[in-house]
Amino acid sequence: xxxxxxxxxxxxxxxxxxxxxxxxxxxxxxxxxxxxxxxxxxxxxxxxxxxxxxxxxxxxxxxxxxxxxxxxxxxxxxxxxxxxxxxxxxxxxxxxxxxxxxxxxxxxxxxxxxxxxxxxxxxxxxxxxxxxxxxxxxxxxxxxxxxxxxxxxxxxxxxxxxxxxxxxxxxxxxxxxxxx
Ligand SMILES: Cc1cc2nc3c(=O)[nH]c(=O)nc-3n(C[C@H](O)[C@H](O)[C@H](O)COP(=O)(O)O)c2cc1C
Numbered sequence: 001x002x003x004x005x006x007x008x009x010x011x012x013x014x015x016x017x018x019x020x021x022x023x024x025x026x027x028x029x030x031x032x033x034x035x036x037x038x039x040x041x042x043x044x045x046x047x048x049x050x051x052x053x054x055x056x057x058x059x060x061x062x063x064x065x066x067x068x069x070x071x072x073x074x075x076x077x078x079x080x081x082x083x084x085x086x087x088x089x090x091x092x093x094x095x096x097x098x099x100x101x102x103x104x105x106x107x108x109x110x111x112x113x114x115x116x117x118x119x120x121x122x123x124x125x126x127x128x129x130x131x132x133x134x135x136x137x138x139x140x141x142x143x144x145x146x147x148x149x150x151x152x153x154x155x156x157x158x159x160x161x162x163x164x165x166x167x168x169x170x171x172x173x174x175x176x177x178x179x180x
Contacts, residue, residue, distance in 0.1 A: 013108045018154055020113025021075040023145025028081050032110050036083070036144065039106035043099035051090035052099050055128050057082045057141070062127060066141055069124035073117035079143030086130050087137045096139040103142065113147040116140050 008016070033056065040054055057063060063077040066084075076082060083103065087096050104114055120138050130136050168175050 008109055010105065013105050017104065017108045018113070018151075018157070019115040020145070020147055020151060021078075021115050022148055022151055023075075023079045023113065023143065024148050025080060026146050028112060028144055028146070032107075032112065033081065033144075035110075036103045036107050036112075039102040040083075040085070040099040043095075043102045045095040045098065046092050049089075049091065049095065051087050051095055053086040053088060053130075054099075054103075055084040055086065055130075057084060057128065063143075065127050066120070066124050069121050069127070070117060070119045072119050073115075073141065073143075075115070076117060076141060076143045079114075079145040081145070082141050082143045084128055084130075084141045085139045086125075087139055089135045090137065093137070093139065100140060100142065107144055111146055112144050113151065114142045114144045116142060 037054055037056070040052065041050075043052075045051060057066070058081050060077055063079070063082055066082075067074055067076040085096055085100055087093065090096065100116060104116070107114055117140055120141065122132070124141070125136065125138050126132060128138075130138060162179055163174065166175055166179075167173050
């Protein structure tokens with residue numbers, strides 16, 4: 001695989017990752033796509049239940065149809081590929097989150113951005129052939145594409161300060177150590 005770019009370490013990926021809603025049209029090499037899927041497969045889950053399915057979608061018409069099934073993902077068809085994450089008989093939806101985050105972080109390592117799109121209505125499942133009977137939940141469709149240069153430099157992430165959310169021993173107690 002041609003990985004001319006510097007490989008980022010996990011903390012750097014976490015620091016730099018942003019939701020990406022614009023993509024280069026260049027296709028994602030199958031080898032990288034496999035790594036992204038593998039990152040999802042290796043995620044931990046409650047009782048190791050692995051309740052997920054990952055559907056790779058490249059067909060533009062399908063992506064356009066899917067985009068019409070949510071108010072918050074009109075950029076979906078702009079990506080060269082997407083992965084739908086479907087849970088089957090999952091006890092905890094958080095299982096999906098672990099797999100999704102793994103995929104997002106590994107994608108970023110290769111300069112590929114994505115954005116978690118939610119709020120799909122049931123028609124979306126039908127479009128991609130997910131059984132309408134049984135206990136299947138479409139959690140997200142993640143669009144994946146190389147990040148355009150103009151998307152890269154962005155300001156600091158808008159996050160609550162650590163002191164507002166980290167406590168020591170009991171809720172409300174400030175940390176006794178200093179974090180930079
Ligand atoms: C569970 C979840 C659902 C999200 N749903 C959407 C969505 O439907 N559409 C969208 O454009 N962004 C969505 N986002 C992206 C968030 O808006 C974004 O991650 C957040 O504003 C923080 O920005 P950052 O990812 O650039 O750090 C979602 C993110 C998460 C984690």
